[in-house]
Amino acid sequence: MNKKLTPPDDDEALAQAVRASARQIWQAGLGAFAKAQKEGGTAFTRLVRDGSELQRYAREVEDATETVSRSAERASRRGTSSWNQLEQVFEERVARALTRIGAPAAAEVEALQGRVAELEAQVAELARRLPPADEPEGKPEGKPESEAG
Template sequence: MTRNIKELEQEEEELARAVRSSAQQIWQAGLGAFAKAQQAGGREFTRLVRDGSELQKRARQVEDATDTVARKAERSSRRASGTWGKLEQVFEERVARALATIGVPARSEMEALNHRIDELERMLAELAGEQRHRQATQEAPCAPAGARKSAAKGTGAKGAAGKRAAAKGGAAE
C-alpha cells in the first residue's frame, strides 16, 4: 500500500506536470495566435490604408474629369446658343428678302400705312365736320322756309347722296 500510495502520488505528479505542460502550451499557442493576429492585422490595416489612398486618388481624378466635362459642356452650350441666334437672324433676313422680292410689304411699311390711314381718316372726319358746319350756317336768306328745313336736315338731293355715300363707307359730300 505504501507502494501504491507512492505510485499514486507519482502518477498524480506526472499527471499534474502533463496538465501544466499542456496548459503552458495552450497558453503559448494563444499568445502566438494573438501575436500573429496583431501582425496580420497591422499588415491588413496598412493594406487597407493603401487601398483607400488609391481609391481617393481615383475619386479626385473622376471629380476633376467631371468638372472639366461640365465646363466644356457649358462653353459648348454658350457657343451653340450664339450659333442658333445667328442662324435665326440669317433665316429672318432671307425670308424678308424673299417677301420683298415678291412684293409683300414689310411690317414697318404696313405700320406706316396704317398710321397714314389713321391720319387720313382723322382729316376726313374734320373736313366732314367743317362742311356740315358750313352747310348749317349757310342758309339762304331768301329761301322758302321748307327749303331751309330740308337743307338743315340733309333731306335734299345732296343730303341723300351724302347719306348713301356714308353708308357705303365713303364721304362723297
C-alpha cells in the same frame, strides 16, 4: 397577475440594470482596445491604403466631371452660335424674298397705319362740320304719315 415591486425594490432593480450595462460597456471597450493593440499596425496600414484609394478615385471622378462640363459648355456655345447664324441667314433670305415680291417693310406698314389714323381723324372732323342732312325723300309733303300709305 402582475407583481408590483415596492419602491425600494424598483430602485435596487434600476441600480442593478445600470451596473450590468456599465460592465458590458467596459468589457466592450477593453475588447476593442485589445484588438486595436493586436492588429494596430496592420489595421492602420490598411486604413491608410483604403483612404488613398478613395482619394484617388474621388480625384478621377472630379477630373472626369470637369472634362464633361467643359465639353458640354463648348458644345452649347457652338450650338448657340450655329443657331444664331442660321436664324440670321433665314431672316435675310425672307427679307430679300419679301422685297422681290414688293411686300412693304414693317416700317412702311407702321407709317401707313399712322397715316390712316390721321385721315380717319380728319374725316371725323369734317363730318362734324357738315350741316345736318335734310329729311329723307319719299315722304309726301303736307300729309300726315297715316294718310301717305
